[in-house]
Amino acid sequence: MKPSLIAVFLRNPLRIGAIAPATRFLARAFRRSVLALGAEPTTPIYELGPGTGALTRELETLPNRLVLIERESRFAELLRTRFPRLEVRCEDALESEALKTAQAGSILVSSLPILSLPDPKPFRALFFELLLSGRFRAILQYTYGPKDPLAPLPPGIRSRRVRVVLLNLPPAVIWQYERG
Numbered sequence: 019m020k021p022s023l024i025a026v027f028l029r030n031p032l033r034i035g036a037i038a039p040a041t042r043f044l045a046r047a048f049r050r051s052v053l054a055l056g057a058e059p060t061t062p063i064y065e066l067g068p069g070t071g072a073l074t075r076e077l078e079t080l081p082n083r084l085v086l087i088e089r090e091s092r093f094a095e096l097l098r099t100r101f102p103r104l105e106v107r108c109e110d111a112l113e114s115e116a117l118k119t120a121q122a123g124s125i126l127v128s129s130l131p132i133l134s135l136p137d138p139k140p141f142r143a144l145f146f147e148l149l150l151s152g153r154f155r156a157i158l159q160y161t162y163g164p165k166d167p168l169a170p171l172p173p174g175i176r177s178r179r180v181r182v183v184l185l186n187l188p189p190a191v192i193w194q195y196e197r198g
Contacts, residue, residue: 039069040129043185044160044192045076048127051158051180051192055125057082062121064154066111067129069093071100077127078104087114112140117148126157132167142168146175149197157195162188168195 052063059081068074068086070093077084078101086106088094094108107116111130126148132138145168148154158180161167166177174197181192 038187039072040160040190041072041183041186042076044183044190045073047181047183047190047192048073048158048160049076049080051194052077052080052125052127054180055156055194057125062124063127064117064120064124065127065129067131068097069129071097073127073129074101074104082125085116087111087116112144117144117153120148120153122152123155124153126154128157128159130159132159133161133163138167145195146172149175149195152197155196158192159195160190160192162190164191166193168193171195174198 057063062083062085063077063080064085064087065074065077066087068088074084074086074097084104086097086101086104087109088097088106089108089110091108094106097104097106107114109115111117126145130141132141135141145157145159149157159167168177171177175195176198177193177195179191180194183190183192
């Protein structure tokens with residue numbers, strides 16, 4: 019039986035960032051943001067919290083190796099069915115072996131609901147560690163609020179708002195994080 023986004027949301031609303039999947043406009047904005055980073059085709063891209071694959075559908079058109087990290091087992095199974103050529107890891111981002119062993123210079127695309135998490139501090143720490151370690155050269159995170167979802171930033175990390183996507187429900191902002 020296919021997982022229902024609404025059923026998973028109702029069972030535990032803090033685990034799902036939005037009741038509606040990202041629109042194609044947000045997915046295209048993410049793709050453009052990845053391209054703007056000038057990633058070589060050999061640069062791996064990791065997607066955190068792909069859910070049902072709304073962003074994945076657009077990201078898989080890139081020539082890069084794409085690794086999906088999804089905590090919800092029902093969504094991970096759905097992703098394996100929808101994207102049989104991609105590597106799908108059913109694991110928690112905070113304990114992800116894939117992230118710990120990522121190739122230096124990788125790119126991370128995150129759909130994690132940072133602003134609605136009961137305690138975002140562990141995810142902030144993870145993102146900062148991934149950047150400062152050099153395993154990831156950039157992290158793209160979207161949010162539904164106007165403020166930087168990872169602020170305050172530690173020394174050595176900078177952020178900037180790279181895209182605002184009004185044609186999404188609700189409107190979304192893509193933030194980019196890098197060392198610097």
